Amino acid sequence: MNNINIDIENNVIKIDNNSTIPLYSPAGFKTISDLWLNVGWDQKYMYTFSWLGRPIIQIPDDMMRIQEVIYSIKPDLIIETGIAHGGSLFFYASICKAMNKGRVIGVDIEIRAHNRKAIENHELFNLVTIIEGDSIGVETLNKVENCIKKDDNVIIIILDSAHNYDHVLGELLAYSKYVSIGSYIVVTDGSQEYLGGTLRAKKDYPEYSKTWNTNNPKKAAEDFVSNNPSFQIIEPTFPFNESNINVRVTNWPSAFVKRIK
Numbered sequence: 001m002n003n004i005n006i007d008i009e010n011n012v013i014k015i016d017n018n019s020t021i022p023l024y025s026p027a028g029f030k031t032i033s034d035l036w037l038n039v040g041w042d043q044k045y046m047y048t049f050s051w052l053g054r055p056i057i058q059i060p061d062d063m064m065r066i067q068e069v070i071y072s073i074k075p076d077l078i079i080e081t082g083i084a085h086g087g088s089l090f091f092y093a094s095i096c097k098a099m100n101k102g103r104v105i106g107v108d109i110e111i112r113a114h115n116r117k118a119i120e121n122h123e124l125f126n127l128v129t130i131i132e133g134d135s136i137g138v139e140t141l142n143k144v145e146n147c148i149k150k151d152d153n154v155i156i157i158i159l160d161s162a163h164n165y166d167h168v169l170g171e172l173l174a175y176s177k178y179v180s181i182g183s184y185i186v187v188t189d190g191s192q193e194y195l196g197g198t199l200r201a202k203k204d205y206p207e208y209s210k211t212w213n214t215n216n217p218k219k220a221a222e223d224f225v226s227n228n229p230s231f232q233i234i235e236p237t238f239p240f241n242e243s244n245i246n247v248r249v250t251n252w253p254s255a256f257v258k259r260i261k
Helices: 025-041 060-073 085-099 113-120 138-147 165-178 188-196 200-203 218-228
Strands: 002-008 012-015 019-022 079-082 105-109 128-131 155-157 186-187 231-233 258-260
Touching: 012 085, 012 218, 019 025, 025 188, 025 200, 025 231, 060 085, 079 085, 079 165, 079 231, 085 105, 085 128, 105 138, 113 128, 128 138, 155 165, 165 186, 165 218, 165 258, 186 218, 188 218, 200 231, 218 258
Parallel strands: 079 105, 079 155, 105 128, 155 186
Antiparallel strands: 002 012, 012 019, 186 258, 231 258
């Protein structure tokens, strides 16, 4: 898709001067949403939010959708790789507190001193354990495993650390064994697949971004399920929907890798 012309007077969207779709339609909404996601990533829109005082570098749509999934399965344990400032840790911890069930383990290769201090001083830190180390390193995985209790029957994994193909595939292989049947390993930021052409990507990642079409979390998730029949990429249903929209506005395409057996 190279050119999009939004004709408000006639309520249509013209794409590449070849096809036309109604502006006020699910297809119109998706076209505009995809463009919005692209521009929003380029302009760092997701860097404008916080949760309970800590920055949370995600768009609200994705956090709302994962909240729906967490509440539907009510996990005993949430494991997140890649914690940055800790906002997502406390987002998940606040859901656990509201449900009166569950706790959170956060893993990051580097927890900077100011972030560690803020995380450890947070009101919900009693529901959080943080582990510093390479998320697929043997020592780190041993620490994670030591934090898993025998009665942790429902576990959900959220992958949000390094976003290159090899690392994400390594995380999928390492952490999938902890995922309960009916639960998910959630692979974030698969939108990287189509962001290589943005101005920000060309400026900030001039060499790396050229490979994003295949070197990305989405590709890792898709290849993982193709070789692991116990898992499928399954879109969670909307628990409430009185609209014509049935697709997520998301930076996490193909994210929800569900263990089915």
